[in-house]
Amino acid sequence: MFDPKPILKNLPNLPGVYRMINVTDEVIYVGKAKDLKKRVSSYFNKNLPSPRTRMMVSNIVKIETTVTHNEAEALLLENNLIKGLMPRYNVLFRDDKSYPYITLTGDQYSRLAFHRGTQRQGNKTKGCSQYFGPFPNSVAVRESIQLLQKVFKLRTCENTVFANRSRxxxxxxxxxxxxxxxxxxxxxxxxxxxxxxxxxxxxKTNEVIDALGEQMNAAAANQEYELAVVFRNRMQALRQVQAKQFVSDFNVSDADVIACA
Structure with a gap:
């Protein structure tokens, strides 16, 4: 019989993701938690209401956990693990309907759009759409779309509107x-x-900035100064985004440690 007490004793009261593993080393369930210790411990109460949960717990021989910085990170990690591992006791999130994505449609003039649901494939008359994400919530998607509109100026209108514009x-x-x-x-x-x-x-922000720099210099060399200013402004906007993604004071919690044996 699996004894969870040694594992539960050492679990932190921190957000993260846990993986339930069976005797064949198969991940049978992936879950997230605001508090790993409380959430994982709840599976080993005597009176579990769900028969499915009781069956899942009876197959556990090992538990693995990953601590995250916050609950939003735990949500995204859980989503990616479920998509990759397809655990048998996970019902939600298998069909990509849980988290929102940004999509660039496969139209002749790609549309920038919010997407939630099944990721559609292309066809003979329409290319494949590209999906980016998942994002922790719809607010994050809409903020990102606004940024992309300001920098790259892509269309967001529906195809019916786009096809009937005269100005x-x-x-x-x-x-x-x-x-x-x-x-x-x-x-x-x-x-x-x-x-x-x-x-x-x-x-690939650095690659984009380098490409914009080349376009700016080429436009300036051709005396297309207004176009050069457009590329310069895009570079400045992307650098501001980059600056927000880094902390000014480095500490050990920001380090990625990779060991190879």
Missing amino acids: PCLQHQIERCTAPCVGLISDTDYRNDVHQAAMFLQG
């Missing part, structure tokens, strides 16, 4: 869209903006 909309007037609906940007330039937005969402 630029308000998003173009406030400089959050380059108005591909009425041909104010070439196909090549718009695809390049989409590519850079995708690279940024993949975490």
